[in-house]
Amino acid sequence: MSIEQDDDDELFIVEDLADIPETGKLARSWKIAIVDDDEDVHRTTCFALQYVQILNRPLEFIHTYSKEETRRVFAGETDIAVILLDVVMETEHAGLELVSFIRDELGWRDTRIILRTGQPGYAPEEEAIRDYDINDYKTKNELTRKKLLTSLTAAIRSYEQIRTIDASRRGLHQIITSSSAFTFEHGIQTFASGVITQIAALCGVPPEGLLCAQGEFSDFDEVTHQVFNVIASAGHYSNLMNCPIDEIIDSKVREALRHVLTKREPLFTDHSMTLYFSGRGNRPLAAYVDLPFQLSEINQNLLEVFCSNLGVCLDNLSLVSQLKNHAYRDQLLKLPNRLKFIDQISLALAENIHGQMVALIDIDDFAEINDVLGHRYGDLLLKAVADRLRERLGKNIFFARISGDVFGLLGDQHLLEPETLRQLFVDPFTIEETAHAVSMSVGIVALEGYDGDGAEPLKDASIALKRSKIHQRGSYTLFTRSMGIEIRERATLMQHLHRAFDAERLFLMYQPQIDLVSGQFTGLEALIRWRNDDGVLIPPNDFIPLAEYSGLIISLGAWVLRTACFMMVRLQKAGIAPERMGVNVSVVQFRQDDFIGIVEQALQDTGLHPSSLELEITESVTMSSAAMFETRLSKLKTLGVKIAIDDFGTGFSSLSYLDKLPVDRLKIDRAFVNQIDTPEGPRIAELITQLGKKLGLQVIAEGVEHEIHWKTLEAMGCHEGQGFYIGRPMLEDNLRDWIASRAART
Numbered sequence: 206m207s208i209e210q211d212d213d214d215e216l217f218i219v220e221d222l223a224d225i226p227e228t229g230k231l232a233r234s235w236k237i238a239i240v241d242d243d244e245d246v247h248r249t250t251c252f253a254l255q256y257v258q259i260l261n262r263p264l265e266f267i268h269t270y271s272k273e274e275t276r277r278v279f280a281g282e283t284d285i286a287v288i289l290l291d292v293v294m295e296t297e298h299a300g301l302e303l304v305s306f307i308r309d310e311l312g313w314r315d316t317r318i319i320l321r322t323g324q325p326g327y328a329p330e331e332e333a334i335r336d337y338d339i340n341d342y343k344t345k346n347e348l349t350r351k352k353l354l355t356s357l358t359a360a361i362r363s364y365e366q367i368r369t370i371d372a373s374r375r376g377l378h379q380i381i382t383s384s385s386a387f388t389f390e391h392g393i394q395t396f397a398s399g400v401i402t403q404i405a406a407l408c409g410v411p412p413e414g415l416l417c418a419q420g421e422f423s424d425f426d427e428v429t430h431q432v433f434n435v436i437a438s439a440g441h442y443s444n445l446m447n448c449p450i451d452e453i454i455d456s457k458v459r460e461a462l463r464h465v466l467t468k469r470e471p472l473f474t475d476h477s478m479t480l481y482f483s484g485r486g487n488r489p490l491a492a493y494v495d496l497p498f499q500l501s502e503i504n505q506n507l508l509e510v511f512c513s514n515l516g517v518c519l520d521n522l523s524l525v526s527q528l529k530n531h532a533y534r535d536q537l538l539k540l541p542n543r544l545k546f547i548d549q550i551s552l553a554l555a556e557n558i559h560g561q562m563v564a565l566i567d568i569d570d571f572a573e574i575n576d577v578l579g580h581r582y583g584d585l586l587l588k589a590v591a592d593r594l595r596e597r598l599g600k601n602i603f604f605a606r607i608s609g610d611v612f613g614l615l616g617d618q619h620l621l622e623p624e625t626l627r628q629l630f631v632d633p634f635t636i637e638e639t640a641h642a643v644s645m646s647v648g649i650v651a652l653e654g655y656d657g658d659g660a661e662p663l664k665d666a667s668i669a670l671k672r673s674k675i676h677q678r679g680s681y682t683l684f685t686r687s688m689g690i691e692i693r694e695r696a697t698l699m700q701h702l703h704r705a706f707d708a709e710r711l712f713l714m715y716q717p718q719i720d721l722v723s724g725q726f727t728g729l730e731a732l733i734r735w736r737n738d739d740g741v742l743i744p745p746n747d748f749i750p751l752a753e754y755s756g757l758i759i760s761l762g763a764w765v766l767r768t769a770c771f772m773m774v775r776l777q778k779a780g781i782a783p784e785r786m787g788v789n790v791s792v793v794q795f796r797q798d799d800f801i802g803i804v805e806q807a808l809q810d811t812g813l814h815p816s817s818l819e820l821e822i823t824e825s826v827t828m829s830s831a832a833m834f835e836t837r838l839s840k841l842k843t844l845g846v847k848i849a850i851d852d853f854g855t856g857f858s859s860l861s862y863l864d865k866l867p868v869d870r871l872k873i874d875r876a877f878v879n880q881i882d883t884p885e886g887p888r889i890a891e892l893i894t895q896l897g898k899k900l901g902l903q904v905i906a907e908g909v910e911h912e913i914h915w916k917t918l919e920a921m922g923c924h925e926g927q928g929f930y931i932g933r934p935m936l937e938d939n940l941r942d943w944i945a946s947r948a949a950r951t
């Protein structure tokens with residue numbers, strides 16, 4: 206066979222498929238696990254491997270979709286030959302955590318692992334690949350049928366070899382680890398000289414040998430004149446470095462190399478061995494090593510394993526440099542990405558320059574911009590922002606794209622003053638000839654006091670950024686140590702909250718609302734409660750932000766909605782229901798794509814009439830993104846659901862804007878009701894009531910704690926009230942008593 210063949214992938218498969226037995230005698234199968242959260246990947250993989258046999262055996266697939274499921278399923282499995290493992294599943298690290306589970310906890314050393322990832326940026330750490338003996342690494346779009354077959358065949362072959370050659374298992378282990386140690390040595394040179402040392406060490410002989418590969422510029426040569434050069438040499442062959450093999454004077458070395466490179470198989474003689482490694486594309490490798498004695502057959506077999514592993518490494522070498530490029534550069538904006546940013550911070554930490562800072566800039570409401578104006582527009586906006594940063598920040602600031610709409614800046618603190626950053630966003634951005642004003646939230650951390658890994662300060666900067674986003678968009682937050690501590694406490698609380706939700710330790714209480722003039726019972730507000738394991742009530746203000754932060758609010762909120770609707774229906778059936786049931790909706794819920802669908806579903810499942818449901822949405826929601834808010838609200842209105850603006854007066858509603866919104870009610874925040882009998886007086890409550898009147902909206906005051914609050918509010922024309930003076934939040938039974946006793950009084 207000639208080495209002009211430019212595709213040894215092809216060869217590999219043909220050879221393997223060729224030895225499928227004609228009779229479908231069902232041999233034992235190879236168990237292949239597909240671990241991936243994307244159903245499509247399962248389907249395409251199975252489809253691509255349909256009817257395929259590898260090394261005379263059919264394939265049998267095991268499918269899992271998450272880390273947890275995989276742990277469960279694998280615990281009951283044995284003899285899985287190859288795992289095709291998705292790097293990023295529920296979390297960024299789910300895949301690598303599984304690898305550690307497989308290698309360390311299950312102790313499966315023989316199973317071959319092929320990592321797959323959708324995003325090249327998620328290239329795992331080099332150490333992880335080496336330490337966990339990962340066979341291969343592919344991005345998902347490389348998974349064409351042919352490549353899949355090649356990888357799988359190599360992996361299965363490797364698996365079988367490990368399994369069958371049990372003599373000298375330890376030696377084998379050494380081979381596997383030593384070959385994976387090469388994977389990320391940079392550059393072919395280092396790789397090559399490593400190979401010689403390693404082969405020699407494996408066979409217990411001195412490193413006397415050389416390694417040849419096809420010359421760099423062979424592409425320009427006539428195919429018939431392929432040039433192979435010595436790319437590494439050791440011992441008394443050292444002087445042959447860079448020599449074309451045809452010029453090697455020692456004929457037995459020259460012939461051996463030629464033989465191996467043409468025949469693509471190893472050659473063992475009494476005094477030497479010449480090994481063959483299949484490289485990617487048209488770049489095969491051969492290594493010649495002197496042997497003072499003949500190798501046993503078992504050692505020859507071991508070396509073959511070594512070579513096939515190195516073949517993969519060799520592929521990885523070019524793959525890795527490709528990945529590195531992807532891994533360190535954001536492809537859309539041609540900016541360094543998160544990994545590179547972390548590296549850069551690490552460098553800054555190592556240099557220990559005084560006064561360095563990291564700032565993270567997040568474009569407010571970018572998700573909505575994308576939703577409403579489309580991804581193309583979103584991309585253009587990101588480009589415009591990147592261009593502005595590049596232009597204004599100058600060379601002394603290192604800047605990178607951290608994720609979607611988050612940019613990272615690293616540099617001297619004088620250059621990263623809040624005012625400087627604010628200035629960057631004062632002028633609107635021009636997108637397709639129209640101006641688009643953008644606000645941004647910023648999280649900052651000073652590098653003083655950190656050492657080592659750049660990931661730490663970055664994590665803290667994002668904690669500060671989250672703060673800005675939660676408390677006040679468009680603001681700056683400097684990370685402080687206490688935030689870190691708080692975050693850890695939050696993490697514990699979060700775990701407990703998740704457990705509480707699962708254990709149904711969350712429940713609702715209902716607080717009545719009444720007409721201030723007639724005293725008529727008009728509405729209820731559903732308020733969530735959490736009694737923890739110790740019986741202590743945790744206030745919603747402590748855990749709702751946490752649930753928002755973790756996304757639990759989505760399922761939590763849906764549950765609140767249904768529970769409140771069911772309760773309302775029960776009251777209606779008992780003939781004691783007020784006009785409406787108010788349910789609080791958090792910003793995060795409101796933003797979720799399917800929010801309308803969830804409301805519809807709750808109404809449908811419970812049979813509650815839409816007009817009996819009132820959603821309380823805080824003022825900050827209305828401000829967060831005008832366009833999205835308006836469309837969502839109109840849809841809710843079409844459903845027939847009522848809308849109240851909660852905590853009115855604490856946000857920054859633009860009045861002109863409020864005018865346009867399809868809202869039914871303003872809720873005066875209890876802070877303003879509370880100050881009615883203080884020196885601050887009823888001024889703001891009065892203003893809001895006036896405003897409501899002008900806009901033709903109903904007005905309700907919350908936090909009515911004393912008679913004077915009630916009387917003052919009534920006098921100013923506020924329609925309704927809610928508060929401890931009228932009724933505390935109550936459990937369903939107590940509420941029924943409350944309703945009954947009022948009915949008895951009138």
Ligand code: C2E
Pocket residue numbers: 716731732733744745746749762765789790791821851852875907908909910927928929930934
């Ligand atoms: P909010 O929507 O402003 O709810 C009114 C809060 O005022 C409730 O606190 C209620 O117990 C309290 N309150 C009622 N009357 C009085 C009074 O006369 N004086 C005083 N000082 N307070 C009074 P709670 O139940 O602690 O809820 C706090 C916040 O947690 C709520 O504020 C709301 O934003 C949020 N929340 C509660 N339940 C839910 C829920 O199911 N979903 C969502 N997303 N948020 C909720």
Ligand code: CA
Pocket residue numbers: 730789821851
């Ligand atoms: Ca409320």
Ligand code: CA
Pocket residue numbers: 851852874875907
């Ligand atoms: Ca409120």
